Amino acid sequence: MKLEKPEEVITRLKDIKITVGRTGKITPNAVLEPVRVAGSLVSAATLHNEDMIKNKDVRVNDFVVIRKAGDIIPEVVRSLPERREEHSEAYVFPTLCPVCGSQLVRYPDEAAHYCINQDCPARVSESIIHFASREAMDIDTLGSKRVEFFCEQGLLKSVEDIYHLKDQRETLMNLEGFQEKSVDKLLEAIEASKSNPLEDLIFGLGIRQVGKKAAKILAHHFKNMAVFMSATKEELTAIRDIGEVTAISILDYFQNESNVRMIEHLRDLGCRMDSDQQEITQSLFTGKTVVLTGSLSLFTRDEAKEVLERLGANVTGSVSKKTDLVIFGENAGSKLEKALQLNIQTMDEKTFLEEVNQFENQ
Ligand SMILES: [Zn+2]
Structure with a gap:
């Protein structure tokens, strides 16, 4: 396979902006004169940390070479000092958090700086965004833009405040862009999230x-x-x-x-603190590492996985010596072949269903 060299483009670095993540991690970002790279318009690129800025001697107002790393996140490859203005000065990394003003900390062996103030507004809003996100509590009506807006309005000062929003119904309805219907939808989604599984x-x-x-x-x-x-x-x-x-x-x-x-x-506030996982039913699958392959017709993949987990199996994606059992459906390919090669027990979908019925109806 031939690896193509990513396209490199020159543009001006207008500014370096610092963002504070959920863990307090400080990320410097390049604000760029918008430019087309690999088919899309790019106006920002990551600079990772202080060392990278120093090593590449990237300065504000420099012309820089950028490219898309792995064609996803744009990065600054190098600056062009020959095109630099005469009075240009090296970039000085901030010592204070740009949001809360606390002294930034850099731990030994770590390249990143951190704002270690737990109450830093940037950290609080990032934590709330994460908490409400799809993979976590999945409050779909509470996306990042809304969280930031509610934080600015003083309605959210902590994660718990999400569940206090219902006491602020009047205030919410008076906010620009909100009506009774959208407020109700928001509050319903918040209430519903309380019963999410413990893992969320x-x-x-x-x-x-x-x-x-x-x-x-x-x-x-x-x-x-x-x-x-x-x-x-x-x-x-x-x-x-x-x-x-x-x-x-x-x-x-x-x-x-x-x-x-x-x-x-x-x-x-009523958030669920225990697991709804049923006790594991002892079965011939208990404690076994199982791989599903081929297209199943009696179960969806997720259903089969859920059933197996309930019966105490650990479901994994690839066949190895550690695999105990491969359950196969129609058109099973290389995974089934590998299982046979490694002498791993296999089971067709119909037999699987029979076994499941036997244990689940106990
Ligand atoms: Zn801070």
């Missing part, structure tokens, strides 16, 4: 290292927020797929009293 809530907390998959594993394992919160490092690392780094990050998160208080508030 755990993911929504935004604990570092705890992505969607880890949140699911943790919810499945502990089944209850209070039990999860009191887990020790040993208990956490004993779980398959939870490593030491993740365990430490979880412990750190719960060490912080304001995080614990927030969860208690959410509980008091």
Whole structure:
């Protein structure tokens, strides 16, 4: 396969803008004179961190070469000092958070700076955006633009405030662009999110290292927020797929009293704190690593996966020596072949259904 060199384009860097992420991470971004790269108009590019700006000696008003890294996120390749104005000065990385003014911190071995003020408005709004996002609590009427707007209006000062919005119905209806109907829709979606599964809530907390998959594993394992919160490092690392780094990050998160208080508030406000996962039914699938392949006709993929998980199986995507069983539907290809090669047990969909019925009707 021939790798094509990405298209490189020259434009002017008008400014360097600093954004503060949910974890307090500071990201410098280049504001560019809009230019076409690989078919799309680009007006911003990431500069990653202080070291990158220093190493590439990127300055405000420089002409810079940009390209799309992996053709997705544009990046600044280098600056062109030969085209620089005479009185140009090297960029000085800020020492204070541009949003809350706190002293920025750079930890040893880390390239990024952080705003470590938990109450930094930028961190608060990013946390709320994450909490309400589709993969977390999935409050579809509360997207990032609205969160930012509500934060500006002083309606949201914390994650918990989402569930206090219903007490502000009048205020909401008086906001520009809101009517009774849209306010009702917003509040209904917020109320509905309270009964989301525990894994959504755990993911929504935004604990570092705890992505969607880890949140699911943790919810499945502990089944209850209070039990999860009191887990020790040993208990956490004993779980398959939870490593030491993740365990430490979880412990750190719960060490912080304001995080614990927030969860208690959410509980008091009616957010569900336990798992709706049924007890696992012991079956011939329990404890087995199972792969589904081919097109199933009696189940959708998700249904089959859910059934298997309820019966205690761990469903994975690829066949390896660790696979115990491959369940196959029509037109199964390489995965089934590999299973046969590795002498892994296989089962057709019809037999699978018979087995499931047997266990589920117990
Ligand atoms: Zn800040």
